[in-house]
Amino acid sequence: MENIIKLEFVNKSCNENLARMAAAAFVMPLDPTCEEISEIKTAVSEAVTNAIIHGYEDSVGMIRMDGKIDGNTVEFTITDKGCGIPDISKAMEPLYTGKPELERSGLGFTIMESFMDKIEVKSTLGAGTSVKMKKVIKK
Amino acid sequence: MENIIKLEFVNKSCNENLARMAAAAFVMPLDPTCEEISEIKTAVSEAVTNAIIHGYEDSVGMIRMDGKIDGNTVEFTITDKGCGIPDISKAMEPLYTGKPELERSGLGFTIMESFMDKIEVKSTLGAGTSVKMKKVIKK
Amino acid sequence: MDLKLIGEKRTIIVNIKEDLDHHAATELRKAVDAKIKSSNAINVIFNFSKVDFMDSSGIGVIMGRYKITKILGGKVVIYGVKKQARRIIEMSGIDKLICICDTLDESLQKI
C-alpha cells in the first residue's frame, strides 16, 4: 500500500481539527486500531498546534501537512515557515515551554515521541520548522 | 470568517473518503446542519470520484481540492490534470455517463447541482478539469 | 462488508458496513458477482442499516445487480436505508424499480 497527501492551511486554530481529521482519514486504509488512530490524531494535533502558536506567533502563515503511506508505515510531516526553534533539544525536554503565559504545558513533543515510533525535528531560525513523525500500523 | 485549505492526493479510490472528511471538517466552523454536511460530503465525493475515474482513467495522477470560506459561503474546487471533458453540457445532463461499462449512473453532476448552490465546470481536452462548487451555510 | 448465502431462498444477503462510495462499490460489486457465479443465488438483499453515506456509485452497484438478477429471474431488495442514502435513492428513481423494505424479514418475504 502506497499513498500520499499534501494538505495546506492557514494558521487558524479551527484548522487543528481539520488536520487531525485528515490524518485519521488518511491512515484508515491501513485498518488501524482505535488506539492507533487516537495516537496519530493526538501527535498531529500537537505538531499543528505548535506550528500555529509557536511557529507564527501573532502573524498569519500557511502550514503544510504531508502524509505518506509506505507498506504499513505512515509518516506525517508538519511544516511551517515561521520563527524556527533556537535550541531543539531544549524544546524537546518534557515540560519545557517557551510560552508559559499561554498556559502551554510543555508536553507536546513528549506526546509526539511517545505516541509515534520515530520523530525528527528540523528547524532554521527565521525560516521555519518541520516535524516528521512515523508510525508502524500493526497487522 | 475567512479560511482556506489546499489538499492534494493521488487518484486512489481510498482517497475519496479522505477528501469528504477534510471537506466536512473544513466547513465545521460555520456550524452547518447535519443535512448541509451530508450535502457537501456527497457533492465533494462525486467530483473527486469523477476526477479519479474519468479524469485519469487508468493512469496515476494528482487531484487537488481547494477549499475557501468567505463569510458564510463555502467553496470547493476539485481539479485534475487528466483527459478533460469534450462536451461539458452533455456531460452535465442527468443520466449521461461516458462509462456505462463501469456501472456509472450518470448522476454525479445532477447531485452536485442539487446539493450545492452553484457549480462551475472548466475543462480543456488533454489538460484537465476543474469543478468549482459553492454553498451558503444558513444561519 | 460481509455476504451470507441462504441456499434454500437462492438469496445473498449483503451487509454493507462502510460508506458506499466508488471505492467500496468496486469491492462490493466484485464480491457479490463472484458469489452469484459460484452459488445458486438469483436474489440479492442489501442491508443498508450501517450505511451513513452513499453517493451515486452506490446507485450504480444497485442498478447493476438489478439487471443481473432480472436476467436470472430474481430480485434485488434493500432495507434499513437511512436518511442521506434515501435522498440519493429517491433522486435516482431506482425506488420505482426495486423494493425498499424496513427489515430483513420483510425483505425475505418480497423475494
Add this chain to the structure above:
Amino acid sequence: MDLKLIGEKRTIIVNIKEDLDHHAATELRKAVDAKIKSSNAINVIFNFSKVDFMDSSGIGVIMGRYKITKILGGKVVIYGVKKQARRIIEMSGIDKLICICDTLDESLQKI
C-alpha cells in the same frame, strides 16, 4: 461548552462538548475565567464525559484553573474522563494534583 454556577457551593460546572484542543482551550479558558471573576465561585468542576479527544492544550487549561482556584482557596475536580483523555492526563501527572471522579455527585462531595 456550557457553564453552570452553583452559588451555594461556590462552584462552576463546565460541560465540555467538543474536542479539547488548543482552539477549544482558548475559548474555555476565557469563559471560565470570566465566570470566576463575575461570581463568588472558587471551585471548578469539568465534565469530561463528552470529550472524545484532548491534547496537551487541555492539560494547560486544567493546570491554569488549578492554580487560580488554589489562590482563591478552592479546587478543580474533573469527572467522566474517557480513555484517550485519561492517557494524556496520566502522562502529564496532573492526576496527582487534582481529583478525578466518576460522577458529578462524587465531584460535588470532593469540593
